[in-house]
Amino acid sequence: MNLLHANDRPGEHPASWYAATATPLAPFPALAGRVSADVCIVGAGYTGLSAALHLAERGLKVVVLEAHRAGFGASGRNGGQVGSGQRLEQGELERMLGREMAQRLWAVGQDSKALVQDLITRHAIACDYAPGIVHACRTPREVAHARANAEKLAQDYGYDQITPLDRAGLAAILPSPAYCGGDLDTGAGHLHPLNFALGLARAATSAGAEIFEQSEVTAITPGPHPRVTTAAGEVVADHLILACNGYLGNLAPSVARHVMPINNFVVATEPLGARASEVLTQNVAVADSRFVVNYWHLSPDQRLIFGGGESYGYRFPDIIKAVRKPLLQVYPGLADVAITHAWGGTLAITMNRLPYFARPAPGVLSASGYSGHGVAMATLAGRMLAEAVKGEAAGFDLMASLPQPRFPGGAALRWPLLVAAMTWFSMRDRLGL
Numbered sequence: 031m032n033l034l035h036a037n038d039r040p041g042e043h044p045a046s047w048y049a050a051t052a053t054p055l056a057p058f059p060a061l062a063g064r065v066s067a068d069v070c071i072v073g074a075g076y077t078g079l080s081a082a083l084h085l086a087e088r089g090l091k092v093v094v095l096e097a098h099r100a101g102f103g104a105s106g107r108n109g110g111q112v113g114s115g116q117r118l119e120q121g122e123l124e125r126m127l128g129r130e131m132a133q134r135l136w137a138v139g140q141d142s143k144a145l146v147q148d149l150i151t152r153h154a155i156a157c158d159y160a161p162g163i164v165h166a167c168r169t170p171r172e173v174a175h176a177r178a179n180a181e182k183l184a185q186d187y188g189y190d191q192i193t194p195l196d197r198a199g200l201a202a203i204l205p206s207p208a209y210c211g212g213d214l215d216t217g218a219g220h221l222h223p224l225n226f227a228l229g230l231a232r233a234a235t236s237a238g239a240e241i242f243e244q245s246e247v248t249a250i251t252p253g254p255h256p257r258v259t260t261a262a263g264e265v266v267a268d269h270l271i272l273a274c275n276g277y278l279g280n281l282a283p284s285v286a287r288h289v290m291p292i293n294n295f296v297v298a299t300e301p302l303g304a305r306a307s308e309v310l311t312q313n314v315a316v317a318d319s320r321f322v323v324n325y326w327h328l329s330p331d332q333r334l335i336f337g338g339g340e341s342y343g344y345r346f347p348d349i350i351k352a353v354r355k356p357l358l359q360v361y362p363g364l365a366d367v368a369i370t371h372a373w374g375g376t377l378a379i380t381m382n383r384l385p386y387f388a389r390p391a392p393g394v395l396s397a398s399g400y401s402g403h404g405v406a407m408a409t410l411a412g413r414m415l416a417e418a419v420k421g422e423a424a425g426f427d428l429m430a431s432l433p434q435p436r437f438p439g440g441a442a443l444r445w446p447l448l449v450a451a452m453t454w455f456s457m458r459d460r461l462g463l
Contacts, residue, residue: 046373047298048224061263070267075105078273079230080412086237097246101227107375142406155229162314173211191217220315252391272396276376
């Protein structure tokens with residue numbers, strides 16, 4: 031199934047609170063006829079737009095092809111969390127890859143956060159960035175682990191911006207009976223994800239990049255000058271960047287063997303007014319310790335933006351029903367609060383939850399599989415792709431050197447295996463294991 035068309039209206043952003051409050055960006059034209067470029071980029075999310083911006087700033091002719099609208103995919107729908115490090119904790123990375131590589135990946139994560147903040151400042155992107163992410167733990171063992179992790183980061187990585195929280199400390203920020211402690215990372219942050227994507231699009235076009243919307247790629251012909259075909263035109267370029275993440279489809283089977291799309295769901299409540307303090311007492315975002323993660327924050331107009339829920343099909347379920355259940359497990363006192371917006375989106379995961387960087391064919395570069403940790407990492411990936419095009423590939427090659435097992439059974443069996451795994455882990459969540 032092509033997820034570009036499974037759950038959305040052609041050429042439109044989903045009916046999310048983000049789309050309803052985004053700074054308007056006029057549509058870009060569809061590609062028509064033959065166009066030549068130094069670099070063709072497929073996908074106008076964080077990866078593609080960041081790559082386009084950095085390449086155009088260095089004087090290259092850049093064409094971006096987007097099947098729907100800039101920021102259409104996960105970049106415009108996610109929880110907006112600009113997290114520290116990688117998707118895996120540093121201790122796990124050390125066991126998997128060794129201390130030196132873990133330290134290099136930590137530095138990459140720090141660079142990714144710094145890049146997001148630099149782009150926001152340099153291009154005056156109004157996306158409500160605010161510092162602070164809370165990690166909410168359900169069990170005393172998880173609280174102890176969070177404290178040990180904060181101590182490790184301070185001692186071994188020089189990162190002292192995480193404050194461990196006991197039950198009372200967490201409750202002072204997050205008054206929910208569902209958690210017994212956690213930590214607060216003030217070096218991380220959160221933002222309006224669609225406005226960040228649209229800000230990158232404005233910056234990229236101001237630097238000279240061309241974006242074509244409603245220009246779904248139907249075929250790619252690799253070679254010394256890759257050719258990219260749409261229904262009404264084609265681009266011939268010296269370099270091709272695939273920045274499709276969960277919407278890659280069949281464009282690059284060798285990438286698809288390592289990267290799998292999954293769906294996630296978000297709702298927005300009506301404005302809570304004075305009741306917002308029942309949800310959060312500070313302007314921070316939250317992610318909890320469940321395997322099927324719940325994540326949330328308050329909007330500037332004091333709505334609860336809450337992501338969670340499970341789905342085992344490519345088609346979106348009844349999203350309000352799917353998300354209301356975990357929302358009320360966290361905040362049972364909000365049972366009477368109306369949900370005004372509900373939307374889903376497709377991200378991409380890898381087997382080991384580390385992003386997948388690859389050269390699938392001569393002249394072709396790809397980065398994807400951010401596994402729910404993509405706001406900052408995808409933005410940095412765009413810059414790394416741009417640098418690799420210019421022959422400065424140290425960052426790209428570091429990420430491409432990470433071990434990346436294929437999903438068992440390839441594209442045919444990866445979804446049934448995911449369903450089995452998610453069923454098991456969601457059962458563990460329900461049992462509190």
